[in-house]
Amino acid sequence: MPIAMPIIALARPRPARAPPSRRAKTRARVVLARxxxxxxxxxxxxxxxxxxxxxxxxxxxxxxxxxxxxxxxxxxxxxxxxxxxxxxxxxxxxxxxxxxxxxxxxxxxxxxxxxxxxxxxxxxxxxxxxxxxxxxxxxxxxxxxxxxxxxxxxxxxxxxxxxxxxxxxxxxxxxxxxxxxxxxxxxxxxxxxxxxxxxxxxxxxxxxxxxxxxxxxxxxxxxxxxxxxxxxxxxxxxxxxxxxxxxxxxxxxxxxKKYDSPYAREMAKSETDKGGAPKAVGLFGGLNKMLGGGSLGxxxxxxxxxxxxxxxxxxxxxxxxxxxxxxxxxxxxxxxxxxxxxxxxxxxxxxxxxRKEMDAAFKESVAASEKKSKAIANAKPEFTRAQVDSMDAPTIRKLLQERGLPSSGKLERLRDRLAEVKAL
Incomplete structure (x- = not known):
């Protein structure tokens, strides 16, 4: 993208300056003194x-x-x-x-x-x-x-x-x-x-x-x-x-390429090269020295x-x-x-x-979900165990169906499932 060039104004003759005042001279001396x-x-x-x-x-x-x-x-x-x-x-x-x-x-x-x-x-x-x-x-x-x-x-x-x-x-x-x-x-x-x-x-x-x-x-x-x-x-x-x-x-x-540089020495003594790759020494490093290279340059x-x-x-x-x-x-x-x-x-x-708006929305969503989970965890059962135990199989299946829960299986499992339903 081109850079906007500043507008250069034509120079105007400067008016004659009055001799510096005593205060200006004093100020200049203070600057030099400091x-x-x-x-x-x-x-x-x-x-x-x-x-x-x-x-x-x-x-x-x-x-x-x-x-x-x-x-x-x-x-x-x-x-x-x-x-x-x-x-x-x-x-x-x-x-x-x-x-x-x-x-x-x-x-x-x-x-x-x-x-x-x-x-x-x-x-x-x-x-x-x-x-x-x-x-x-x-x-x-x-x-x-x-x-x-x-x-x-x-x-x-x-x-x-x-x-x-x-x-x-x-x-x-x-x-x-x-x-x-x-x-x-x-x-x-x-x-x-x-x-x-x-x-x-x-x-x-x-x-x-x-x-x-x-x-x-x-x-x-x-x-x-x-x-x-x-x-x-x-x-x-x-x-x-x-x-x-x-x-x-x-x-x-x-x-x-043959200069024994500070960078080459640092690489040679480091445990890793660039944070993960094996360092460039060992067999090939030794061969390089035998051939007169002596370093990584x-x-x-x-x-x-x-x-x-x-x-x-x-x-x-x-x-x-x-x-x-x-x-x-x-x-x-x-x-x-x-x-x-x-x-x-x-x-x-x-x-x-x-990004801040998205982060705030995400935090709000998480907070709402946590609040709901906490409410469910703290809610009392909709039916007491005694009530559930007194119900027959058709009643239990009907109540489970109304609550969108599976209604098939052995009667005791159905009783346990209904007893876990929270009153929200």
């Missing part, structure tokens, strides 16, 4: 799965870089590809989830990562599911909330000094967020694991979907990010270069990486502004996805409303 001393200078990069290039893949990301207030928030959401089999685009769910998290952060300001994730899940009311990782710089502490197998790493002096861990129900089945009305037994933001890492100027924060972590070990992530970041002319350029370099390395490993997937350098806010306003402008285009793309999803959201709300 600015966090450290900031995340971030840029992102993405490489869709080759089969999903036309729709831009199924990952989404966001970054809030503030040259005035400092701090910063990063997030990545990875749509669960299994929904494609149901005719649902999981990429749209991931983009709306990212949009709603960013909107909550912009609205509330100091929103905790887990709270932003909870608001995003609550407001993303369309089919689909996604893993999600959100990190926020609070002073000199990086706080993270993670659901699923996306994640973050903090790199310092060429090595990883902080990291999240993956949440999985079983191998290759990560925890995932979905609209609660469509997934009553699904995971939620309340299940998110939370992490804290104390950071300092010069640290490099790497946030990524599992397309990165399934294909690149931490040691290589640290080496590639450090090398690319260090060669750049400034922190904004360094973040962009490092993100691109990590995407390139991850895609190269994904295409290498990388995992082809969407790959999304955000890299952020930790900088001193007061000394880096220019590069922070540059990074912020670079992230704005991605933010606008998320907003367009949100507009597109509003059509699907209306359909979902109708479905949810209909």
């Amino acid at each position: 600015a966090a001393s450290l900031s995340l200078c971030a840029r992102g990069a993405n490489a869709p799965h080759p089969d999903k290039t036309a729709k831009g893949g199924e990952d989404a990301w966001f970054a809030r870089v503030d040259a005035t207030r400092g701090g910063g928030v990063l997030g990545v959401a990875d749509g669960v590809g299994g929904f494609n089999d149901q005719g649902v685009d999981p990429g749209l769910y991931a983009r709306v989830l990212a949009h709603e998290a960013l909107r909550e952060i912009a609205r509330e300001g100091e929103t905790a990562a887990k709270d932003a994730m909870a608001a995003a899940q609550r407001e993303t009311k369309i089919p689909g599911a996604a893993t999600m990782c959100v990190v926020r710089l609070d002073g000199d502490v990086l706080r993270c909330a993670n659901v699923g197998d996306s994640g973050f790493r903090v790199v310092r002096d060429g090595r990883v000094v902080g990291a999240s861990t993956a949440q999985q129900h079983y191998f290759n089945c990560p925890y995932q967020l979905a609209y609660a009305e469509l997934a009553k037994d699904g995971d939620s933001a309340s299940d998110a694991e939370e992490f804290e890492v104390k950071v300092r100027v010069g640290d490099i924060v790497v946030l990524g979907s599992d397309g990165l972590f399934d294909n690149v070990f931490d040691e290589e992530i640290a080496a590639v990010a450090t090398e690319a970041y260090g060669r750049a002319s400034d922190e904004a350029s360094g973040a962009g270069a490092a993100a691109q370099a990590l995407v390139k390395v991850a895609r190269g490993h994904a295409e290498d 990388g995992k082809m997937d969407d790959i999304t990486v955000i890299v952020a350098g930790v900088v001193q806010t007061s000394e880096s306003r220019e590069v922070l502004a540059s990074a912020s402008a670079s992230c704005d285009a991605n933010t606008e793309a998320l907003a367009k996805a949100r507009e597109l999803a509003s059509i699907e959201e209306v359909k979902v709300q109708r479905t949810v409303a209909l």
